[in-house]
Amino acid sequence: MIDTNIRERAKYLRNEINRHNHLYHVLDRPEIGDAEYDRLMRELGELENQYPGLITTDSPTQRVGAPPADGFTEVKHVVPLLSLGNAFNDEELESWHKRVTSLLDGAVFDTVCELKMDGLAVALTYENGLLIHGATRGDGLRGEDVTQNLRTIRSIPLSISGTSPERFEVRGEVYFPRSHFARLNEQRIINDLPPFANPRNSAAGSLRQLDPRNTAQRPLDIFIYGLGYANGTQMPDNHWDTMLYLKSLGFRINSNNVLCHNLDDVKNYYRHWLDDRKDLDYDADGVVVKVNSLSYQRNLGQVGREPRWAIAYKFPATQAVTQLLDIGINVGRTGRLNPYAVLEPVNVGGVTVKTATLHNEDDILRKDVRIGDWVLVERAGEVIPRVVAPVIEHRTGHERKFAMPERCPICNTIVVRTIGVAMSSCPNTACPAQLYELLKHFVSKGGMDIEGMGEKLCAALLDASLIEDIADVYFITRDDLIKLDHMADISTDNIINAIYKSKERPLARVIFALGILHVGSETAEILTSHFGDIIPLARAPEEELVTIPGIGPIIAQSISSYFHDQDNMEVIEKLRTSGVRLQEENPLELRLTGTLFVVTGKLESLTRAMAETRIKELGGAIGSSVSRKTNYLVAGKDAGSKLEEALKLGTPMLSEDEFLKMIGGN
DNA sequence: CCGCCTCGAGTTCT
DNA sequence: CTCGAGGCGG
Numbered sequence: 001m002i003d004t005n006i007r008e009r010a011k012y013l014r015n016e017i018n019r020h021n022h023l024y025h026v027l028d029r030p031e032i033g034d035a036e037y038d039r040l041m042r043e044l045g046e047l048e049n050q051y052p053g054l055i056t057t058d059s060p061t062q063r064v065g066a067p068p069a070d071g072f073t074e075v076k077h078v079v080p081l082l083s084l085g086n087a088f089n090d091e092e093l094e095s096w097h098k099r100v101t102s103l104l105d106g107a108v109f110d111t112v113c114e115l116k117m118d119g120l121a122v123a124l125t126y127e128n129g130l131l132i133h134g135a136t137r138g139d140g141l142r143g144e145d146v147t148q149n150l151r152t153i154r155s156i157p158l159s160i161s162g163t164s165p166e167r168f169e170v171r172g173e174v175y176f177p178r179s180h181f182a183r184l185n186e187q188r189i190i191n192d193l194p195p196f197a198n199p200r201n202s203a204a205g206s207l208r209q210l211d212p213r214n215t216a217q218r219p220l221d222i223f224i225y226g227l228g229y230a231n232g233t234q235m236p237d238n239h240w241d242t243m244l245y246l247k248s249l250g251f252r253i254n255s256n257n258v259l260c261h262n263l264d265d266v267k268n269y270y271r272h273w274l275d276d277r278k279d280l281d282y283d284a285d286g287v288v289v290k291v292n293s294l295s296y297q298r299n300l301g302q303v304g305r306e307p308r309w310a311i312a313y314k315f316p317a318t319q320a321v322t323q324l325l326d327i328g329i330n331v332g333r334t335g336r337l338n339p340y341a342v343l344e345p346v347n348v349g350g351v352t353v354k355t356a357t358l359h360n361e362d363d364i365l366r367k368d369v370r371i372g373d374w375v376l377v378e379r380a381g382e383v384i385p386r387v388v389a390p391v392i393e394h395r396t397g398h399e400r401k402f403a404m405p406e407r408c409p410i411c412n413t414i415v416v417r418t419i420g421v422a423m424s425s426c427p428n429t430a431c432p433a434q435l436y437e438l439l440k441h442f443v444s445k446g447g448m449d450i451e452g453m454g455e456k457l458c459a460a461l462l463d464a465s466l467i468e469d470i471a472d473v474y475f476i477t478r479d480d481l482i483k484l485d486h487m488a489d490i491s492t493d494n495i496i497n498a499i500y501k502s503k504e505r506p507l508a509r510v511i512f513a514l515g516i517l518h519v520g521s522e523t524a525e526i527l528t529s530h531f532g533d534i535i536p537l538a539r540a541p542e543e544e545l546v547t548i549p550g551i552g553p554i555i556a557q558s559i560s561s562y563f564h565d566q567d568n569m570e571v572i573e574k575l576r577t578s579g580v581r582l583q584e585e586n587p588l589e590l591r592l593t594g595t596l597f598v599v600t601g602k603l604e605s606l607t608r609a610m611a612e613t614r615i616k617e618l619g620g621a622i623g624s625s626v627s628r629k630t631n632y633l634v635a636g637k638d639a640g641s642k643l644e645e646a647l648k649l650g651t652p653m654l655s656e657d658e659f660l661k662m663i664g665g666n
Numbered sequence: 667c668c669g670c671c672t673c674g675a676g677t678t679c680t
Numbered sequence: 681c682t683c684g685a686g687g688c689g690g
Contacts, residue, residue, distance in 0.1 A: 332676065340677090357677055359683070384678055384681065423684095437676095518686075520674045550673090552687050 002051050010054045013044040017060040018159070025155040025221075026252040058130055058159035063152050064216045071210070072144035075135045079228045081121055081171065082305050083140060084288065084312040090267060093289070096311045097263050100291060103300055103308065110292040112239050113269045114225055114257045116312050118200045118283035119175030120207055122150060123228055127167045129160040136207065140305055149207050150174070152216040157250040164249055165235075169228030172251075175282045176202040180219045198319070198378075198388070199283055224251040225288075238292045259292065270313055277315070286314035319378045320353075321391055322346035327358065327371055327402045329409045333437035334517055335425040337404065337415060339364060341375070341387050348377055353385045360423050361404045370399035408433075435469075436462055438515045442470045446521055447513030448502040452495045460484050469567070470514075471574035473499060507534065507584045510575070514568075517558045526550045527559075534572060534582040538563040598623045600643060601636030603656050608636075611659070626651055634659045 017040050024030040024037075041060065048055050055062065087093040101107070121137035134150035135143040150156055153174065176184070176199040184202055196202040206218040227235070227242050236242045240259045247253045256273075260266050270287045277284045291297055291309040300308040326342040339358040346353055356377060358364050367389055369375060374394040379385045407414055408426035410433040415424045426434070439458045443450040450473070461467045466480050476499065481492045505513075511534070512524035519527070530548050531537040537559075545556035562568055576582055597615050599608050599622070606614075611634065612622045623630055626645040633646040633653045646653055654662065 330676085334675075336675085338676065351679060353678075355678075359676090363683090379678090386677095386682090518674070522673055550687075554686060 002053055006047065006051065007054065010044065010047050010051075013040055013047070014056065014059055015161070016040055017044065018058070018157070018161070021060060021154055022157065022250050026250065060158070063154070063158070064148075064212050066148040066151075066212055069148065069210050072146060072208070074138075074142050075133070075145045076142050077123060077135065077138075077140070077228075078169065080305070081123060081137045081140045081143075081228075082302060082307050084116075084310055085306045086286075087311050087313045088316075093266065093270075093311070093313050094263065096289075100300060100308065104296055107296070109296055110238075110240075111260045111266060112243075112257060112290045112292050113260055113266055114254060114288045114290070115273060115277070115280070115284040116286040116288045116314075117173040117175055117223060117254075118198075118285045119173040119203050120200070121171060122146070122174050122207075122222070123169050123171050124150065124156065124224075125167070125169045126160060126164065129164050131156065131158050144208075146207050148212040149209060149215040152212055153220050153222055155221055155252040160249050162249070164233070165230040166232030168230035170224050170246060170251060171226040171228055172222045172224035174203055174207060174220055174222045175199065176206060177219055177221055177281045178283065179281050184218070221282075222252060223254040225254070237294050239290055239294065239297075240292050242294075260289075266313075274315055284315070285317070286312045288312050316350045317347075318349045319376060319388070320346045320348045321374055321376055322353075324369065324371060324373045324375045324387070324390075327364070328355075329405060331408060331410050331426055331431060331433035331437070333434060333441050333515055335427065335429070335431065335434050337408070337424045337426065339402070339404070341369075343375075343377065343387075346377060348379045348385055351379065351385075353377060353379070356385045356387050358387060361402075362423075364402050370401050372396075372399040432462065439467065439470055439473075441515050442513045443473065443502075444513075447509060448473075448505055449509070450495070450502045451498045452491060453498065457484075457495070469571050469574070471571045471578065474503070474575065474578035474580065503578070503580045505581070507532070507582065510534070510580065510582060511537070514562070514571075516562045518555045519559065523550065523555060528584055532584040538569070538572065595631045596621045596623050596629055597632050597634060598626050598630050598642060598646075599634040599636070601639035603634075603636040605656070605660070632659075 017037070020030070020032055020037055020040070044059070045061050048059065048061055085096070087096055100109070122134055123137070123143070124134045125132050131147075131151065133145060133147040134156075135145050135147075137143050151158065178199055181196075181199045181202060185196060188196070196205060202218070203220060206215050206220055209215045224246055225243075226239075227246065236245055243253050243257065258265070258269055260269065266287070266289055273284065273287060289311050291300065297307070297309040302308060323344040324341050325344055327339050328342050330338045330340060332338055339361065341356045341358050343354055343356060358369065367387070369387060369390050373390040375390050376388040377385055378388045404417075404424045405415065408428065408431060411426065411428050411431040413426050413428040413431065416427045417424050428434070436458060439462065440455060442448055443453040443458065453473075461476070461480075461484070464480075464484060466476060466484075467473065476496070478492055478496055481495060506528070508521070508524045508528040511519065511527055512521050526548060527537055531540070540560075542553075542556045542560045545551050545559055546553055551559075572582070597612075599611050599615075603611060615622060626633055626642050626649060628649060630646070630649075630651050633642060633651050634656070635643055635646075635653050636656055643653075645651075
C-alpha cells in the first residue's frame with residue numbers, strides 16, 4: 001500500500017507540471033524557470049521509480065513511454081477528415097461566397113479566418129479527459145496511429161483538467177517550427193542523412209519515427225483548428241466559440257484566427273498575411289475561410305470530400321516543381337566555375353523563374369540533382385530562387401549526372417580543382433569571362449562607381465577590343481563610344497564625364513575596385529587606413545601584411561601575389577598616369593607630410609600654438625616667414641605683413657574655416 | 667583544434 | 681539573402 005501523503009504528493013506534482021507545461025507551451029507565459037521545472041520533474045520521476053503503482057498514463061514523465069514500434073497500425077477515422085476546395089484569387093473567393101449565400105437562401109453569415117498551415121493534419125481522441133489516441137490524416141478516411149509520437153509534443157495535453165466531453169476528437173496541424181529547421185538539417189548532414197526539403201517534410205518525418213524517443217528530440221508543435229465530434233456535453237453552436245472552448249480545455253489555438261462579418265474583412269486578412277507570413281515561425285500556404293455557424297455548416301454539407309462551408313484561399317505558391325533542362329556554367333570574377341540550373345520556366349510566387357544558382361559541384365552532388373530531373377524550386381519569402389531537391393518519384397532513368405567540365409567553357413583552359421574542396425576554377429586570369437566580371441566590378445557602385453557604365457556597355461567595349469585591362473577605362477574617348485553606336489551624344493558625354501569624375505574616388509574604393517582576391521570593401525578600408533597610399537601597400541611584404549589586424553596569411557598572400565604580378569603593376573601605373581587618385585584623400589595620420597605652413601593673424605576657435613601643434617602632429621612643418629617654399633599661409637584675422645608677402649608670391653592661402661576643414665576629421 | 671563572427675562572392679527578376 | 685571561407689579568441 002502506498003502512503004496517502006505520497007499519493008497526494010505525486011498527484012500534486014503531476015498537476016503542477018502539467019499546468020506549467022500548458023503555461024509554457026500553449027500560453028507562452030511561463031511562471032517558473034527551467035531549473036524549477038526540472039526539479040519538479042525529477043521529484044515526480046523519483047517517486048514513480050520508487051512506487052511504480054503511482055504511474056498514470058497522463059503523467060508528464062510518460063510523454064516518451066512506449067518502446068519503439070515495428071510499424072504503425074492503421075486506424076479508421078470516426079468522422080472523416082475532409083480536404084478543402086481552393087481559391088486562388090479574389091474572384092474565386094467571391095464566387096464561393098456567393099454560392100454559399102444562395103445556398104443559405106441569402107442569409108448573411110459570419111466566417112472564421114485561419115492561417116492554413118503547411119504541416120500535417122492529425123486527429124486526437126480523448127476519453128474521460130485522457131488522450132487515448134492520435135492519428136495522421138492519411139487519406140482522410142484512414143490514417144496511421146501515431147499516438148506515442150504525438151504524446152511527445154508538449155503542447156498536446158495528455159489529460160484535460162476540469163470537465164470535458166466524455167469522448168471527443170480534436171483536429172490540428174502538427175508543424176516543425178521554422179526557427180529549428182536549419183539546425184535539424186545541419187545535424188542530419190553531419191550524421192550523413194539526407195536533409196529535409198522543407199519544414200513540412202521534417203514534421204512528416206518526425207511524426208513517422210518508429211522510436212518515440214527520436215520524435216521527442218524534435219521540437220514539433222501543434223495548433224488545434226477543429227472539433228471532430230464530442231459526446232456527452234452541450235457544445236457551442238458555432239466554430240469560433242468552439243475554438244474558445246477548446247482553448248479553455250488547454251488546447252493550443254492559433255491566436256491569429258479572426259472572426260469576420262463580411263468578405264472585405266476576409267480579403268484584408270488574406271492580404272495582411274500575404275505580406276506578414278514571412279515572420280511566422282511556420283509555413284502558411286493560405287487562409288482557410290470557414291462558415292462560423294455550425295447549423296449553416298450542416299445545411300451546406302459537402303460535395304465529394306470537400307465541405308461547401310469552407311474554402312482555402314491559397315497564397316501564390318512559393319514552391320513549384322519544374323524540369324531541369326540543363327546545367328550551365330558561369331565563370332566568375334575570381335575564375336570560379338559556378339554551375340546554374342536552366343529550368344523550364346515556371347511561376348514561383350508570381351514570378352517566372354528560368355534559372356537558379358546551384359552554387360557548386362558539392363551542392364549538386366549533395367542534393368543529387370541530375371539533368372532532366374523534375375526539381376522543387378523555391379523562392380522562400382525572399383527573392384532569389386533556388387533548387388531545393390529533385391523529385392525522386394518522377395525519375396525515369398534517363399536523367400544525366402552532372403560533371404564539372406575539365407576545361408573552362410569560355411577560354412578552354414584546363415580548370416584547377418582545389419583539393420579538399422570541390423570548387424573548380426579557371427586559372428587563366430586573362431580569361432575573357434573573368435575580365436568581363438572584373439570590369440563590371442571595377443565600375444560598379446562599391447568600386448569606381450561610373451554611372452552609365454552597365455553590363456551592356458562593358459560587354460560592348462570588350463567586344464570592340466577597346467578595353468584590355470581595367471585601366472583602359474580611362475583611355476576611352478568620345479569617338480570610341482560613338483563608334484559603338486546605339487548611343488546618343490548626350491549619354492556619351494555623360495559617360496565620359498562619369499569616368500572623369502571617378503578619378504577622385506577615395507583610395508579604399510580604388511583598392512576594392514582592383515578586385516584582389518579576398519579583398520572586399522572592408523579589407524580595402526583596413527589597408528587604406530594602414531598605408532594611405534598604394535605604393536607602400538604594393539611594396540609591403542607578406543610578413544608586414546599579416547601583422548595588420550583583420551589580415552591573415554591567406555589574404556596577405558593574395559595581396560602580395562597581386563602586386564608581384566607584372567601586368568597588375570602596369571595596370572596600377574596606367575591608372576596613376578591617367579590621373580586616378582592612388583593616395584588617401586584624407587590620410588588620417590601624417591597626411592601633411594612635406595607641407596610647409598605659415599600661420600598668421602588671430603584665429604577664432606584655436607590658438608596659433610594649437611594650430612601649429614596640430615600641423616606638426618599631421619607631419620607638416622611650420623615656417624616663421626612666408627617664402628617660395630611655403631605651401632600654405634593660414635590667415636586669421638588682422639593678418640599683417642605676412643599676408644602681403646603671400647599675395648606678392650602667390651602663396652595659396654587658407655581661411656580659418658578652410659584650414660579647419662583640412663585638418664578636420666578628428 | 668574548435669566554434670563564433672565577420673567578410674567576400676555570387677545571385678533573380680522587373 | 682545565403683553559403684562558405686578566413687580570422688581570431690578560447
